[in-house]
Amino acid sequence: MSEWKTYRLGDICTFVAGFAFKSKDFGNYPDKVIKIADIQPPIVDMSSLTGIDISQYSSQKLEKYKTEKGDYVLAMTGATIGKLGRIVSEKKAYINQRVLLFKPIDKYIDKNYLYYYLCQNTFFSHIRNHIDSETAQPNISANSIGEFTLTLPSLDEQRRIVGILGSLDDKIELNRRINANLEAQAQALFKSWFVDFEPFRNDPFVDSELGKIPQGWKVGDIYTYIDVIYGAPYKSALFNTDKKGYPLIRIRDLKTYSPQFYTEEILPNTEYVDFGEIVAGMDAEFIPYIWKGEKGLLNQRVCKFIPKYDYVSKYYILSLIRPELEFVQSYKVGTTVSHLGKSDIDKFKVITPPAEIIKRFSNIVDSFHQQIIQLAKENLNLSTLRDTLLPKLMTGEINID
Secondary structure, three states, rough: OOOOEEEEHHHEEEEEOEEHHHOOEEEEOOOEEEOOOHEEOOOOHHHHHHOOOOOHHHHHHHHHOOOOOOOOEEEEEEEOHHHHHHHHHHOEEEEEOEEEEEEEEEOOHHHHHHHHHHHHHHHHHHHHOEEEOOOOOOOOOOOHOOEEEEEEOOHHHHHHHHHHHHHHHHHHHHHHHHHHHHHHHHHHHHHHHHHHHHHHHHOOOOOOOOOOOOOOOEEEEEHHEEEEEEOEEOOOHHOOOOOOEEEEEEEEHHHOOOOOEOOOOOOOOOOOEEEOOOOEEEEEEOOOOEOOOOHHHHEEOOOEEEEOOOOOOOOOOHHHHHHHHHHHHHHHOOOOOOOOHHHHHHHOOEOOOOOOHHHHHHHHHHHHHHHHHHHHHHHHHHHHHHHHHHHHHHOOOOOOO
């Protein structure tokens, strides 16, 4: 530890607080702006940013607000204060107000090492301890963030540590890409069978309220092969972050598969979510997910879709309900916060094939689903290993040699 030195974050990074763009200048423009909502840890999704008409501003003045690959952005206000994202794209964008941009200074710290350092709870604890809660909504200043201290080894040591952690992340990313490919294959097969009816083109077709369908098929609700289970209202006063009890699966956890809160409360209508089950949020966004996190409790405003029979593939369920949920999302766009209710799900109209067809389809895609679950579980174990090693490597508790 003799070569390790302590620095303030503000001394080893350059900080820039975001620019106050005018809302009237947002629109469908080629130049993009990163808002707080665009920070989706651990990265920023550059594919869905809002456009900005920069002709209304001095391009020279805006230059310092432009991001580059390897930069970091942090939410400085609101309910998601402290949310941190890394720029991993070559695409550049400007930062909006209340977004903090910081760039690592190469002579002090490796940019990849900084990423791992800031993923630790110590940084988020620092954020929580310096929030100004007397304002209308929580805020933190760039100066407060800059006061965070880091004890760093030499640059060579930093890069060796990054090599270990990075190899784990590379394997996690490879597994993620394989899973994305398997999911795309399963989706394409569903479309071929149940939308385009390609294997059944030589069969007789009949008219239905959803167009022509193979003879013997029906149009009805989703309950022929699927049951819908709704979450329960757990008391927030009993939530904990010490991992006591079961993780609570809320809407915001569906994308990350990483619940933030746990509870020991068990209700009469408690429902669990197991690895590989199909879940969807019922507020704001109605997107179905294959749950790839540890077993947890199904929270209120989250539902899960389960097969009524063993021969019904979860991939059949996922592909069947996705367009129905998208449709509900589309006609509820005008509301302040859109909500999905049981009455909406009851109205779903779907094409229902005979059970024998479902069995044939499920026999094919179940192998996809099993491989996806296997790789997702491997990723969960790799993530746990990385998160266990990370603080030990960052403090020198484990010698890199």
